[in-house]
Amino acid sequence: MDMTELARRIMAQDRRALARAITLVESSRADHRAQTTALIEILRETSDSQALRVGLSGTPGVGKSTFIESFGLMLLREGLRVAVLAVDPSSARSGGSILGDKTRMEHLSREPNAFIRPSPAQSHLGGVARRTREAVALCEAAGFDVVLIETVGVGQSETVVAEMSDLFVLLLAPAGGDELQGVKRGIMEMADLILVNKADGDLKAAAQRTCADYAGALRLLRKRPQDPEGFPKAMTVSALQVEGLETAWSEMRALTRWRRETGHFASRRAAQAEYWFGQEVRQGLLAQLDQPEVRALMQDMGREVAQGRVTPTAAALEILEKLRANR
């Protein structure tokens, strides 16, 4: 496949070309990897379209899919094109969950100006991260205005998503008591916007209470230079009843505008690119350990170490020596 031609078609907003390119990105074959790298490089040089990348995280059942359906349809009505990508921390997403998504994003998935792609199946979060980052770049070159990157929260995957987003949105459910929902401080510190979902019917009062709790907690966080007055912010929404979504979107736009004007938008992207560069170098070095022969060697040696026949240090030196000689 000619990458220059594929790049041209992606930039001409050809959805089939985009889907094909993402499949290429998700492949682990060496020739596909090389093609992908070339493709992304061509797009970096020739395309200047830029999407707003919105990271979205929340525990299972909080309403992420429902939110994306409602929020995505609202963006479409504003004339925007929307892509949805996912970072799945588990190696293989259960079929049921994908089906659930199809049902919950039923209308969005049928829209010509929307593009939905589930998480690439992969064992390494590092691998998923690179593929998703590359898929974001493809969607961006394909002229999508907003790229939503979804993840179910389990700690590590939120960081991955936040490091590739311009804005990070945390979706929460109304809490029972008055205690915070065990959201890790680190995750809260990444959020630009906390949306307490399901603020409808019986749950409305609880959602408002939870929102107030989080607003209080956010005020206690150290002020970040990349935030204008009032951010990070907590709000209530109802994804199901489509309430509060316009307000949430106008807050996101206000924050984005401020960050663009102050240069924080560009410097965040620059810092993210550097971060991923470092991560890829480290992962590339460690990837040597995934080769079947090396795995087998590590296992044999590990057994020797466990039985006390060699010290961990001496065994490690032997492995490192072999890896060095193998080039």
Add this chain to the structure above:
Amino acid sequence: MDMTELARRIMAQDRRALARAITLVESSRADHRAQTTALIEILRETSDSQALRVGLSGTPGVGKSTFIESFGLMLLREGLRVAVLAVDPSSARSGGSILGDKTRMEHLSREPNAFIRPSPAQSHLGGVARRTREAVALCEAAGFDVVLIETVGVGQSETVVAEMSDLFVLLLAPAGGDELQGVKRGIMEMADLILVNKADGDLKAAAQRTCADYAGALRLLRKRPQDPEGFPKAMTVSALQVEGLETAWSEMRALTRWRRETGHFASRRAAQAEYWFGQEVRQGLLAQLDQPEVRALMQDMGREVAQGRVTPTAAALEILEKLRANR
């Protein structure tokens, strides 16, 4: 220096030889590293003395030094030889803190059957971990019966200490309210014994309440196969008044005896050795990035990436290619 001779003197309980060997272990010079590896290997082959390795962790001011002084002196009175090592998560321990330790372990530090060594100063926790592990091996070969490994708790260093200990003891202070002291669940799950210190005078009642709270929290943890009935356990002690220390020690011995009889003691050590082997291989691979030329290259390339002149992936491939060619 002849490593066979040094090993012989260590096994003959020559303290100066031990101190000298630990200095060697702490050096980062390549020739010293090679000597160290040889020394540890000789000791692994020839020495069969085994110490009980006790990890000890707690927030600043909880009374770790005071505890070690009192507990160490008690062990000495039982005719045991005691070594004290430390893992310091910060790169350079403040001089004040070391002085504080000298004062707080005043009597212990003067005893001929006790050996106290502060944490090696180093920027990498990984480096400190290896040096401390090797120092533990030296103390063990030098016939110490108990090796206490202390760390001030900041999350990562507790894991490092727990992974080189046969028993892990968490020291806590009496809490004000009835809430748990923000001890991370992960840290609690590593503990074999929780000692609520300062159970004396005005603080006694609070210490007992805190102890009951933690005993309750421990009961909620999933039962671990390596624990007999009743473990992990929470108790009160007073390091200052030397109260509860005999009981704590007899619990430690009971747990150790049970684990030895059931084979858990040996299998924990085997698993730890394998863990450190894997860690050292990974650290060894990543250590390439610490070389000054590579650092400089990474920095230059990072700047290009940040400015969008090359993608993170392409830049990472270039670095990895260079590292490969450099061998």
